Amino acid sequence: MTGAPDSYVWYPVASGSYSAKSGYAAASALSLQTLDQPAALVPVNWKKHVWNVECPPKLKLLIWQALHDALPTGVNLEKRGVANNSTCVHCGAPETTEHLFLHCPFASQAWDLAPLKNPFVSTSYGSFYSALEASTLDICLPPTGCRVNIFFWIVWSLWITRNQLLFESRHISVPETVTKALAGAREWSLAQLKPDNPSESQKERSLPLIPSMPQGTINCNTDAAWNPTSQQACLGWIFTPQESMPLLPFQGSQFQIHVQSALAAEALAVRAALSHAIHLGITSIWIRSDSLELVRAITSVTKPKNLHGILLDIEALSSSLVFCFFSFTPKESNGPADSIAKVSLCNMNSTWAWA
Structure with missing residues (x-):
């Protein structure tokens, strides 16, 4: 109405301002449309199943890497010419993402010990993402005190246990692995402080003071x-x-x-x-x-x-x-x-x- 000058805006974000993060996200979305990506990557609901899950960022990053098959498992390292031994440290089978977290006998026993309302049979899932989707319906039984999705914590504990055995020769049992996962989940949940909704007066104080x-x-x-x-x-x-x-x-x-x-x-x-x-x-x-x-x-x-x-x-x-x-x-x-x-x-x- 006043003849204001035009301006450049970056449409992928609501603010219209470009950032390296939004540029990376836009480029990644474009590459998924143009490149022949694995079918498992296409249907992932990242916000619902990864980024909006209540857990520490390090757990989300681990899940993100697992869904992209980017973890340094034995098979992935062998493909890149980094290591000659691609076998699982627990059972000797080829170590893939699905094997390490779902199909390995060590992982299967850990899921059996998880105090879930419905048994989580990890060996029944063919892909890591299908197991992640199914985990959203799981409920931890009392008295664990865990109200968050325990899937992320058990996966994290399995990864730590694997690394300690591989690099430090420290053997951690299955019950201890699950106990550490539950303890970490409970400790993190108790540390989360949920502030009350701000009142209108508090909202007003967030704006410039009236001159x-x-x-x-x-x-x-x-x-x-x-x-x-x-x-x-x-x-x-x-x-x-x-x-x-x-x-x-x-x-x-x-x-x-x-x-x-x-x-x-x-x-x-x-x-x-x-x-x-x-x-x-x-x-x-x-x-x-x-x-x-x-x-x-x-x-x-x-x-x-x-x-x-x-x-x-x-x-x-x-x-x-x-x-x-x-x-x-x-x-x-x-x-x-x-x-x-x-x-x-x-x-x-x-x-x-x-x-």
């Missing part, structure tokens, strides 16, 4: 009503004086089409309120919105790509004023603006309605 307002500053509350089916929105705002300003309050509303989200509707309401303020000759304004996400987007250096144009308009309009400040206000304190937005749903034929 001293110049004399004559106008308060402006904004809100929007959005229909996700039709992608139509009704925007509302109201100006109220602080003291000794009898000409106010003024209020305004606007009907908008092709609005992609509720957050975009809230941003459009702020933009419309600024336009109305400039039209009225207001030079100092304090804009308050009940969308905490929007206020953070306006005040942050990095702008979300889905609001890029609207936020640049807001920045251009606010820069033309002598004073402009944005802050969050709770929903219960934003009733008048909310009412204006909802009432304007009945007046969709009018593009602008200023009062």
